[in-house]
Amino acid sequence: MTRRVLVMRNGRLVRDEATGAIGVPQMIEAMAGEAAAALSAARPPAPSASAAALVTIGAPFGTAGLTLHAGEIVGLAGLEGGGQPELLHAIRRAARGRRIAGITCGAKAAFVSGDRRGEGVFPLWSAIANATIARIAAGPATAWLRPAGERAEAARWLEAVRLPADRAGAPILDLSGGNQQKVLMARALMAEADIILLDDPTRGVDVAVKREFYRLIRDAAARGKLIVWHSSETIEFLECDRVCVLHDGAIRRVLAGDGISEDAIVSSAFAEQIGGGDGRAAGGERRFRRDWSAAAPVLILAAIFGIIVALNRSVASLFGIGLLSGAAVPLVLVTLAQMVVIGGSEIDLGVGACAGLANVLSATILVRAPWAGALALLLLLGAYALLGWLIQVRAMPAIVVTLGASFIWAGIGYALQPTPGGSAPGWLAAASAWSPAGVSSSVVFIVAALLGGLALNASRIGVVLRGFGANPRAMAQSGWPAARIAMLRYAIAGGFAVLAGLSMTAINTSSDINAGGSYTLLSIAAAVIGGCSLLGGEITALGAVCGALSLSLIGSLLGFLGVSTDYNAAVQGGMLIAILAAREILRWRRA
Template sequence: MDQNAGKRMDVYLELSDICKNFGITKAINHSDFVVRLGMITGLIGPNGAGKSTMMKIITGVYSQDGGTVKFPTLKDGGGKYDTNSARDKGIYCAYQELSLCTNLRVYENFLLCTMSHTPFGKRGFRTRARAEAKELLDQVFPGNGIHVNSLTSELTMVQRQMVEICKAAAHENLKVLLLDEPTSFLPTERIGQLHSYLKKLCADKNIAIIYISHKLDEVEQICETVNVMKNGVNTEISDMQNVTKEKMIQLMGGEESLSHRPEKAVSRAKEEILLEIKDYSGKNLHHINLQIRKGEIIGISGLDGGGQADLLRAIYRLVNGRKLPDTKDMKISYVSGDRGKEGILPYWTIGENMSVASYDIIAPKGLVFPQKMKAFAQHWFDRFSIRAQSVDGEITSLSGGNAQKVLIARGLATDADIILLNDPTRGVDIGTKQEIYRFMREAKEEKKTILLFSTEDTEMCQCDRVCIMHEGSIVRELSGASINEQNIVQTAFEWKSKGDGGAQGEESGGPEKSPAPVRRILSNRAFIAIVTFAVLYGIICCMQPAALTPLGITLLYSSVVPLIFAALGQMFISIGGGIDMGNSMSVGLVNVIVATVVSANAGLGAVYLAAVIVSYGLMGLLILKTRIPAVIVTLGFSFIWEGLAVLVSPTPGGICPPWLKKFCTFSVLNIPGPILVGAVAALIAWWVIRRSKYGIVLNALGNNKTVTERSGWSAAAATFTAYVLSGGFVVLSGIYMTSVQGSGDYSSTGAFCMMSIAVFILGGCEFIGAVSSPVGVVIAAFAMTSISTLLTFLKMNTNLQQMVTGLVLIVAMFVKNIVYRNNACSTE
């Protein structure tokens, strides 16, 4: 029976004679590609064949060098075809290198892609988004165990891939859904759920799906047509009924034979025991007993979330840290399948990436000679047939499969006794897989030991023994003829049924639930700042009981408000992906503008202050466009701010306008001014970052600029906004500094840069990943001021106060890292 009978096969998108070159490399060479509504189309090919390039042309990320992109059923006015054009026409993609922002909550990742670009969201838009995200996740992956209010960083890789797929399918105007290696992390059960949903999506909504995968069994199972790419040329096969897996491999240029299983395993029971782990328990692992012998391949299998990857990491730490007997001279290497997070060094060349773990071989005496390193890298470059111009090429220029080859070459090149492979064939073509299997067998013959974890159960047939894990324990060991996919799957699901009665949420180690109250408190970014302030303020109150009165609080913390605003300004720049090394001088500039210009002419002064804010926005755009690190640009701007301050007021002077002094010192209901201002500042910053619609975009920008742009948002507009907000807080800091001092002196704010950074860090923020905590920053400012006050009460020498302040901060950061690390362990 014809699979396509009864379906509308309207051509929605037609790419004709497409060419795309990168230097001398022809990524796409005069190729055609047709997308039909209501059809699942496969796209296969070896690594470097041009699949990713074709996908990026379809999604508007790349523009073609030749050929045409047409939408026959649409009135297309022509013009430039880019990501926004693709989105307008309903084309969305779930990327292999997951396009998620880990600092956002799960439902916020959905919102980033689906919300309108109007300035403000409708009331209750977050509540609706949570419900819609949960509904779609449950529809596609029943029993997924994902709490949509959880931070994405807390999810397992399986759960992240589920979110990535659902996020791409969440758009109301969806017409074409591209799935790039959508099952690379998914276990068998989840793959079945996905395939069922995709078939239903095509049948019910007439959606076109492009399914890009190296798993040919899946392509054969779900696709109605398949496009085979080789050397940038695409060939479409419309009759899948007569196409076998062997035929697809042949079309891709591979061997027709699929027999890549090793010969019958020889018993290694008499081989020397290289490593023995007895009753080990650790992170997500319980009572592990494992003998590792020389010259064997040990598979680690089981349902995802069973602790397989944790076991590999634990073995690496135990051996590398010399925590087991007889490991003093043992070498171990680790190869991750998550090349983006744990693998490639993006600023290094291909050769440097391959050689980085082998310096003891390349330079045994500590001196690295470039020619020797290049020759070493060239050997592995040739051995793995990596498709690139040379070892001096950029690692980021490689296709996903070739980048994975580099990482595997790095691990094998170390001459390690034990090689840990964490899903090493994820996202590579079948030819490359066969190469990897061959290298594994060669290493085994050289008496090397390999521990292999793979999300593909069929790969376990490469192993001499297979340890099947469930909930952090090894529950069964298979060897010899008993190693087959049926036994592995049967054992995994038998233990799942015994352990939880079929409970859902195995990917997260349990059913969907919110974090425990104690863990929620400990994981709160403001926790360390609150504890630090409480301890310090408690000591001050014991020494000076008057510190408990409103007047006492006002006197103690009269200087905290300028620091609060300076630190919040630092926070907004960090959200934009930078650091402000010049805010001490910009605050000083505002200070002298207020004391000299505003006091004489409020209107002119307001223009000057507005110019400072706009200048901050332009500074952000300069950083974005030139790609010069923010630390350099802001440091350069610090001299500009200082020079302007000198021009405005060469010597200290001026006065704080009386109306401004009155405004800055007001109180309500006898609440001390510093507390009132700090609370309002924290509330405003919290609303902008945590509750406003555009706050989602700002957070996404600092975490993953590429994802932000793929979601249809302007990185330039978001950067400008973040820096303008920072400039606004800098102006507020300078205004309140004038109120505190009563005059203008730009040199009086010299310590604000380092102080604001210290407050920023103590408040639970991070310079990498756009992790922020407005409440934590405000409380940390009070804590920093408390340190100075306490040391003054103790009559400590002024020269020693900075040293003690630094020590207190180091202790607080040490505790912070322990708390966050332990919390992270409990969520993984």
């Protein structure tokens, strides 16, 4: 397909050849440079058959038992998504004493991750503190620490990985990526584990650091350590005694000794990709779990409502449903507001107070001077949008900004109305009393709010909002204005909060600035029960609404059971914990 091949290394052009004048080995040598030289050194002899067996791998990770011995370097290769990191983490859990199907591990394991920020460094600590944490954590909980001794021990291992001595006491984030990886390797070596698990440790580091890692890996294996190594660079597997090629989560082929080469590894990976199963069974299982997770909030709501109906059959009527759902309208709207913010990987601690202020404004100013009241509500909405701008542009934590804003909303509410009172505007009271075809207005409002949430999530802007929650940098690089999207996110959340305040006025025909306070934490709980991820990027309007309705019905359920509603909060909290525990069990079984 090409006429020329240009090879870059370390920001420089190192080869410029016609396509037919350079082969794969030459390209690899040009790309890897010194790393290739390090890997081309004679491989130390493989461990003897009498070496201690430390790990045994069987189904579902392999079709037959595979034993890994002390002193071996075993690579985990395959195409991306083949299950290499999953197998590595399964060995890690088995080494901690967890029962993992298909994995038997008889030794302690240390772990070195290539994801320094996510799984490696403690960002506020020094290099020495980062190196010693595994050793300290493995000791007795009541043991006294000897800082001088720990520093001396850390210095020995940091010197072994050739970290500059003057950098040992520096904050870990002041070090280059390569030096941070050296600290993580020193941590693993200090742990005195018999197994060292490497999850792409040389990712994103320069050639010189890679050469140091290859030396450290060889030295560790020579001391009798079992090295299990996953890498995204196929050339690195030339250092291994054996290479396990994975596909669809299982070992399909094992290469050993002289059978290990770039071509053999790549060919094996693609052969398994072409010849492997279509994964429909696994995909069906994943779809089942996903569908079950999505249906869980609906099933929980149905279960609670079913118990209430069993206790009092008159509830199963339009009138009964209207009575039960009346108090749920504000919580449903506040939960949808919280859902929008959670979709951006943030939490809003001011949404309940905002709804309370909207309640006060609509029961006071909106009654006396409708135009002034409408303007006040629009100003509140604009102020809420500015919170998004402040959070994004000034890089301030949303949880802090919204908490501070909650005090502002409460202060304004107290200034306008020190004590509960006011009244509902005539049109708002009429809307609350509206009952089309015998259906309570509360049911209509909840259905309308649900449809609004579904429409938002299905829209183009809804996808963008979730995209910023999943990966804001990628969205910004795609050309989306981060500040404007953040303002839009909080404007939408503020809109739901204002509607919640209006519904509180309609239901209670009065206002109280404290009325929305309890909705803040309940909205977070409802969103989580509904399946929204606090990490952002994954939200569901149906789940959020079902979660809000479930929490709202707990009080009614306790009443029908003859239990004091003083236990309402305890039951709500217990339900949240039980649901989270069930999800964690499913996640653990899937892992």
